[in-house]
Amino acid sequence: MQLANGVEPTPEPLEPKLEALPLVIAAVREALPKALGVSVPFRRHPRTATGKIRFQEVKLALLARLGQHQSRTGKTITRLHQRRLVAVLGNIDALQPRLP
Secondary structure (H helix, E strand, C coil): CCCCCCCCCCCCCCCHHHHCCCEEEEECCCCCHHHCEEEEEEECCCCCCCCCEEEEEEEEEEEEEEEEEECCCCCEEEEEEEEEEEEEECCHHHHHHHCC
């Protein structure tokens, strides 16, 4: 709601070692209408069981910081260090400002 009014969210501080890791962003593309997001049921009167249900699409993106790790056998493997889920009610254009 605040972003729609022009108020930018406060960035979460990151440790320098996490900030140096590669950032992977996974989001669905507009070209795939069946996989754009999740349909969520909303009621006309929030927080009540009354009113007709309307399904609205929620767009999702996953942000992950990935790093390399040496296993005991010496094999290099990728390890997840941090993840965040970003969701917005609206179209894909409403999701883009919320991504880094």
